[in-house]
Amino acid sequence: MESFEIIAEPNRRAILTLLVSSQQSVGEIERQLRMSQPTVSKHLRVLREAGFVESKVDAQRRLYRLKPEPLQEVDAWLAPFRRFWSAHLDALERHLDRMDQSTSTKRKTKRRPRGPNRKPNKGETK
Amino acid sequence: MESFEIIAEPNRRAILTLLVSSQQSVGEIERQLRMSQPTVSKHLRVLREAGFVESKVDAQRRLYRLKPEPLQEVDAWLAPFRRFWSAHLDALERHLDRMDQSTSTKRKTKRRPRGPNRKPNKGETK
DNA sequence: TCTAAATATACCTTGACACGTATATACTCT
DNA sequence: AGAGTATATACGTGTCAAGGTATATTTAGA
Numbered sequence: 001m002e003s004f005e006i007i008a009e010p011n012r013r014a015i016l017t018l019l020v021s022s023q024q025s026v027g028e029i030e031r032q033l034r035m036s037q038p039t040v041s042k043h044l045r046v047l048r049e050a051g052f053v054e055s056k057v058d059a060q061r062r063l064y065r066l067k068p069e070p071l072q073e074v075d076a077w078l079a080p081f082r083r084f085w086s087a088h089l090d091a092l093e094r095h096l097d098r099m100d101q102s103t104s105t106k107r108k109t110k111r112r113p114r115g116p117n118r119k120p121n122k123g124e125t126k
Numbered sequence: 127m128e129s130f131e132i133i134a135e136p137n138r139r140a141i142l143t144l145l146v147s148s149q150q151s152v153g154e155i156e157r158q159l160r161m162s163q164p165t166v167s168k169h170l171r172v173l174r175e176a177g178f179v180e181s182k183v184d185a186q187r188r189l190y191r192l193k194p195e196p197l198q199e200v201d202a203w204l205a206p207f208r209r210f211w212s213a214h215l216d217a218l219e220r221h222l223d224r225m226d227q228s229t230s231t232k233r234k235t236k237r238r239p240r241g242p243n244r245k246p247n248k249g250e251t252k
Numbered sequence: 253t254c255t256a257a258a259t260a261t262a263c264c265t266t267g268a269c270a271c272g273t274a275t276a277t278a279c280t281c282t
Numbered sequence: 283a284g285a286g287t288a289t290a291t292a293c294g295t296g297t298c299a300a301g302g303t304a305t306a307t308t309t310a311g312a
Contacts, residue, residue, distance in 0.1 A: 001269095002136075004130075004133055004136075004139065005269095007130055008130045008131045008134035010128075011270090013130070013203070016207070020206045020207060020210050025289095026288070026290090027287095027289085036272070037290090038271080038272075038273085038290080039272085040289090041291080042270080042271085044289095044290095045290080057278095059279060059287095059288085060279045060280065061288060061289080062289065068210065071204065071211075075207075075208065078197065078204070080143070081142070081194070081197045082201065083146075084146050085197075127299090137300090152258070152259055152260090153257090153258065162302075162303095163259070164259090164260080164261080164301080164303085165301060167259060167261080168260085168261085171260080171261090183308095185308095185310070186258045186309045187257095187258060187259080188258085188260095
């Protein structure tokens with residue numbers, strides 16, 4: 001399974017979040033997140049095979065702890081978008097600046113001739 | 127559908143990546159990503175309803191462009207993990223520093239500047 | 253008004269996966 | 283060795299999402 005699918009599952013995200021603070025045994029995770037033991041074990045297996053966590057044996061217990069790499073990949077995928085929304089903020093600022101100097105100006109040129117409107121879909125801007 | 131599930135789908139991630147550079151019509155996305163037109167439209171619908179993109183009408187076309195908020199939420203979820211792996215890097219550095227002292231080896235590559243009570247910089251990824 | 257282009261949607265099928273229950277495995281302690 | 287604890291796995295089941303094909307909707311242009 002692939003990194004983005006792994007963190008698509010809410011229980012797995014919860015487990016990862018738990019493990020940020022410190023390593024935990026299966027039973028501790030089970031109790032804190034109120035999931036069944038097989039469910040926890042199965043999610044941990046998925047996380048382990050994808051490199052999100054690693055385990056070490058401690059008597060009958062297994063202690064699971066985070067490994068950084070897969071989440072760093074996710075983080076890396078986000079990088080271009082971070083640049084995008086920074087640029088977006090800049091554009092908003094420039095726009096507000098223009099509003100400042102042209103608040104009394106009315107737009108007189110229509111962008112393009114339009115026929116009868118169709119019904120807009122949700123999230124569609126006119 | 128929820129943000130993490132949305133970006134779990136590879137074609138949707140590809141669409142989002144395409145839209146970082148500029149807005150695109152459905153047909154343009156279809157051709158660049160070699161997906162069928164219904165597939166593109168259906169993914170765009172999912173993305174639109176989740177707020178990842180918005181569309182505006184341009185004659186028979188619809189131009190889709192990115193909206194930042196949902197990916198910013200994903201980014202926010204990652205924040206604690208970034209602190210986690212920064213801490214790991216710091217620990218590694220301290221370890222290497224101790225190695226330095228005990229071996230008197232000269233280091234060839236520079237490390238990050240460090241000081242007492244060092245705090246990570248905003249948006250620091252490394 | 254007819255046709256072609258661009259996009260959206262309906263319906264169907266298929267596969268993946270998350271969970272529960274039951275059971276297996278591994279380790280500790282007496 | 284036997285009992286108890288902690289964890290892993292096997293199996294069956296229901297759900298849901300992704301893609302394909304076919305069709306509907308909207309618009310430009312002749």
